[in-house]
Amino acid sequence: MNHNPKIIGASIPRLDGKDKVTGRALYTDDLKFPGMLYGALHRSRLPHARIKKVDTSAAKKIKGVKDVVTGADTPQIKYGNWRLVPGSQDELPLAVDKVRFIGDEIAAVCAVDRETAIKAAEAIEVEYEELPAIYSVEEATAEGAPLLHDESPGNVSLTREISYGDLEGLLAQADYVREDFFKVHAVSHAYLEPCSSIAVPEEGGRVTLYTSTQTPYIVQCLLASTLDIPENHVRVVKTQVGGGFGGKMEMRPWEFAAAFMALRTGRPVKFTLTRSDELAFGRRRHPMSIRSKVGFTKDGKLLAKDFEVMLDGGAYNAMGPTATFLCGTFGNMLYNFQAYRYRGRHVYTNKPPASAMRGFGAPQAAFAQESQMNMAAEELGIDPIDLRLINAMETGDVIPDVATISSCGFKESLEKVRQVSGWDAKRKEKKPGVGLGIGCFSFISGGVFNWFNTKYNFAAAEVTVYPDGTAQLNTMACDIGQGPDTVLRQILAAELGIGIEKIRLVSMDTALTPKADLGTWGSRVTLMNGNAIIDAAKKIKDMLKPVLFDHLDLNQIHEIAFEDDRVLVKANPKKSMSFGECVYHALRGRRGEPLTARGYYTPRDKGLVSPAFSFGAQVAEVAVDQDTGLVTVTNTYTAHDCGVAINKMAVEGQLEGAIQMGLGYTLSEAFVMEQGRTLNTSFLDYKMPAAEDMPPSTYVEVETYEPEGPFGAKEAGEGLAIPTAPAIADAVYQATGFRALELPITPEKVLKGIGRLK
Amino acid sequence: MPNMPRFNFHRPGTMEEALDLVSRFRASVKVMCGGTDLVPKMRAGVAVAENVVSLTRVPGLSTISYRDDDGLVIGGTARISDVARHPDVRRHYPALAYACDKMATVQIRNMGTVAGNLANAAPSADTAAPLLAYGASLVLVERGGRRQVPLEDFFTGPGLTVAEPMEIIEAIRVPAPPLRSGSAYLRVSARSKVDIAAVGVAAALNLDLEGRVIGVRIALAAVGPTPLRARQAEDMLMEQIPDHDLLARAGAACVRTAKPIDDVRASANFRRAMVQTLAQRVLARCGRLARGEDAQ
Structure with missing residues (x-):
């Protein structure tokens, strides 16, 4: 734990914060290029139909229109993030034979201005043969249901099964068994920046794509494959990104259309979506139908769990296969038990595709699991925190076939949240309309799986140091607003012993930064990129250390330290030189070759899921108006083990944002849909909580040291998005006696639940 | 965001000029001040006008x-x-x-x-x-x-x-509120703090020295094509002492006046229940204010 407390564990404001707050930061839609054209999409107006004819003649005649393309003009190569399983790649950039949801992209146009492009897109006429459509997993898996994809009988695109231990035997032997059914719904990522992309054509049939994405390398590869050009012909540059939350981790049709038409017209082409596009057609969190059966001994020991999930994937796989996989893993986290069976099915429906969203299967799994723990606790007559303590995972525990938990502060989190929330006293004192509830979480710090089938390391960093004492960090790590542009510089600064302000960052340009990076998802950036950076920095230090030995004629038993912009002899700190001077001398000996080193990280031999897991517990306090059914969250208390927090302010920011998302997921956000059409396509009617709705929040750190993490760090981004829903649901039950097994907990459901409304 | 169709923007410096402009362009004109409703509507193509007359520079109009x-x-x-x-x-x-x-x-x-x-x-x-x-x-x-x-x-x-x-x-x-009067407004919506009302109820109540209602107006928001007066409930309250039972019946009368629909914000059923609840709460608060009681 040899690190600089001024840097590691400090609260350092975002280095990009001022530019963002003052409006100087450039997002993709802020960029303009000479001769740039504006794109617009023609989307399906039916939820399920065969395309008989696409007539673009009227659109082409409109003055100012420069190109109109349909699926027939394109190479028609399917794509999807699961390159490892080509059969899972079920999307075409522009539909060819069929459309599968209202909003499915059929054609694209570009024109001299946006108005003309929109007019032209509307002038495209599609002749459809309408097909019967299905909107729920139950309908989709019923016998004789219409098929969305011929390759997927029963509309199930993927089944994931996990099984270990003697499930039936242990359930038979259990003193207490319960089975419950839960339903969770879709919500929008609602990132502040709607998607935007600009493709700029270059000589030699090459193209540069500026795009709002969290996975530039994935976009590069899939854009190249769908355009049928070499990967190296595509350069993807990430600009500032206004949030992603999992909604920007795939190549999307407008990225393809921009590049395809840029190459055809020889002019830059920009697409920018509207909020209404995002809400009507955008990616979303998977709705799930969940069945969970658990068995306990009478003193609260959890013996076995049977967990079955149907994910409503919408029209395409998107990141659904990963969600199906992870949901099973998360159903198996937090508690130790001897037998587990999971069956997850990813089901197609005629709705906009669901995909990755903050928590990636965990918020859904945890709503079921944590609600069920609370229900079981009540029936067993054991306090819910005590019941969790009886079963909680600890450092060194093994999840069969999945992982060994290398650090775990779950029990400490439970104890601390019990203390700061005043749990024991408040749970005893029963006041009508007021309640206190708990939910817990665990999350991965990046995945070890390689469904993208990358040939490169999962993370890479290139560090160059200069005689003026500065350094440059080149990395594909992807800051989409969560803060790695700051946190990764902290890690490099701490490792090299120089100030953060000394580091120039060049990030996320697939042509300039080292290959490769899987992007921002699965809470992987701090751990994986941090480790790659430390690897590079150590190589730099090894190049610098000889300078000191040479200059000071040191005995080879000495160790060298790097601190406060100096390089020094550990046992005798007076013997030192400045970092810059040290670089100067090292460079002299290299005959012109810069001091550059590359570092890499790929988790190997780390089980099936993740190299490290975060843990935590959250208590929510609510007041329920029993006449209106309105639930007000009056307080939240969170205890959180994210290993060593590299930047405390950033962790607290993640917590605040997670609570905001959790509130919306639990209480107010939902897509109102009718026959596959989304009716609430603005923030007026898509009820995302506002700043004024935020409850006070108390946060306790439970610090552990994660051996696999950079300076002991683990994830802090997604885990926090998990516990709020079960905690609020439990608090509502305590306040009213109404136990919500379906989200969201709307005022109407509360009133019906307490018998005040029919 | 689609671009707005082109329009002429006028910023008259006097009321006379403003009236001249709206008269001249009456075939296609919108009056604007803050623009918080008009601009989004024009962007969405819901409101269309060739001329927009802004009143922000007309002196004395904000008093x-x-x-x-x-x-x-x-x-x-x-x-x-x-x-x-x-x-x-x-x-x-x-x-x-x-x-x-x-x-x-x-x-x-x-x-x-x-x-x-x-x-x-x-x-x-x-x-x-x-x-x-x-x-x-x-x-x-x-x-x-x-x-x-x-x-x-x-x-x-x-x-x-x-x-x-x-x-x-x-x-x-x-009008100036009479003596022994009280008024209140309450609303509910899905998002607790920053939201459009799914249901709103307002009332103003005036009592005589004996505490009998001598004037009352009740208005309901978002439960009909326009904001509505709940006259049946008002008539029920007149000349009466507004006790709890009466307020409950007045609330039910408000529900009968309401013509709520199912939409993305709430179901008609929920809206009816909210009219009852809010009307009772609002009237009770009006009564407390009119009687000079602490109306928390």
């Missing part, structure tokens, strides 16, 4: 004044936030102050006007219900004339009013 003998006058360009913080509004018109405090967002309250909120004629308009309860009227002015229209005659449907294209809302006139 808010109160006299005990004459009541409250809210100028046509008075901002919602200015109305909310006006001491006389807070003292004498708590239902209006509450609506102006809670509606929309701080940015919209700082830009939008009360007159604009009424002119937009949304069934859910937050200032409409309290102003109906107070018996407010609008002063509509056009070149060569003005007329005063009671607010309850102003709305004709969602987004529709009796105002002619060449008319401008010069002011909102609200």
